[in-house]
Structures are given as structure tokens and as C-alpha cells.
Amino acid sequence: MERKSFQLGDIVQMKKNHPCGSNEMEIIRMGMDIRIKCVGCKHSVLIPRAKFEKNMKKVIRPAAPAEPE
Numbered sequence: 001m002e003r004k005s006f007q008l009g010d011i012v013q014m015k016k017n018h019p020c021g022s023n024e025m026e027i028i029r030m031g032m033d034i035r036i037k038c039v040g041c042k043h044s045v046l047i048p049r050a051k052f053e054k055n056m057k058k059v060i061r062p063a064a065p066a067e068p069e
């Protein structure tokens with residue numbers, strides 16, 4: 001099974017839009033739980049990593065310039 005890859009600072013798209021209508025979330029904290037901040041309304045939520053991985057659709061924009069692979 002392939003793990004989704006994401007890192008601090010990434011802008012990700014979740015399966016469901018935020019109630020404010022935005023579908024872009026920025027990862028602002030990584031740990032056992034992940035804290036994401038809505039790009040639209042700046043509201044932040046803390047969700048368990050497993051739930052985050054399940055609900056994340058894709059990374060829209062990677063954080064900083066990524067290291068070459």
C-alpha cells in the first residue's frame with residue numbers, strides 16, 4: 001500500500017470542502033495529530049493523522065522548493 005506523502009507547509013486538498021467554501025488547507029503542524037489551516041478563512045483544525053490521511057485528496061502545492069529526487 002502506498003503511503004500518501006505530505007509535509008509541513010504543504011497546501012493540500014481534502015475530500016470535503018471547508019464550510020467556508022475553500023478546499024485548500026495548509027499543514028501547519030505535524031505530529032501524532034495534524035493541524036491544518038484553511039486557506040480561505042484561516043480557521044485551523046487538529047485532526048488525527050490517520051483521519052487526515054484518509055480525508056486528504058492530494059497535495060495542491062508543496063511547501064518550500066522541494067529537494068530534488
Ligand SMILES: [Zn+2]
Pocket residue numbers: 018019020021022038039040041042043
Ligand atoms: Zn474555511
